């Protein structure tokens with residue numbers, strides 16, 4: 574089947590809408606890299622995780638999503654961890670923020686996720702969200718989060734923090750509050766209309782989850798359980814093991830971790846959904862159309878049939894290659 578030039582340009586645009594380069598690890602052979610990339614090609618699945626600091630992220634979940642489930646995955650750290658301690662050198666403040674930025678990028682190169690930040694500065698410890706918002710201009714940080722959501726276009730957001738005093742650190746509470754508000758604000762055509770380019774266009778995220786990572790058993794959460802201890806034949810280890818190597822990149826925080834074998838799980842609690850009931854959730858993408866054919870339905874009527882045929886041909890090629 575021959576593709577028209579216009580269709581080909583459209584297909585290339587589709588496949589490069591979000592950066593794929595960071596999804597392929599630098600360590601594997603070409604066979605491994607191609608195998609991991611193939612998992613992402615038959616559909617469009619995107620997840621954005623949001624937390625306050627370098628090390629808040631659930632690395633095992635990032636690895637299971639990005640490497641195992643073929644999900645384009647990103648971590649949005651509101652700060653660069655500028656306010657913490659430095660185990661490996663004299664740098665503090667902005668200098669430490671630069672080091673931790675590099676540590677996050679090294680971690681993402683392993684677990685396969687992309688990395689985003691806002692302009693929020695880590696000023697050190699605080700006890701409440703109010704203290705955090707005394708340092709962080711709330712609308713400005715919210716605008717930065719909305720801009721990432723509208724340009725990355727995830728169907729699912731996972732907020733590490735719930736936005737309550739149980740989160741502890743004031744920046745954690747503020748991070749949860751902002752993630753909850755961003756779910757609404759990103760979809761509201763009346764808000765943040767002055768952001769540049771695609772960031773001005775509303776984007777309705779289908780589902781918002783809270784991570785159970787720091788709340789653990791007995792937190793009242795009876796939501797989804799994701800298996801992260803599964804051995805992946807392409808990686809030669811489990812997602813948890815890969816994630817512990819990713820975790821060990823946080824050297825300024827002395828976070829070296831053993832890559833232990835065995836069952837591991839992580840938990841998620843659905844708190845908002847535009848595609849189904851909160852209490853009937855069966856999976857992260859349950860109720861979300863992640864198929865390429867679903868994209869065609871949103872195209873102009875005269876273009877849809879030809880592009881639909883091209884996508885079907887492309888899907889067959891991906892299946893054969895897999």
Ligand SMILES: [Zn+2]
Nearest residue numbers: 625626629745
């Ligand atoms: Zn933190």
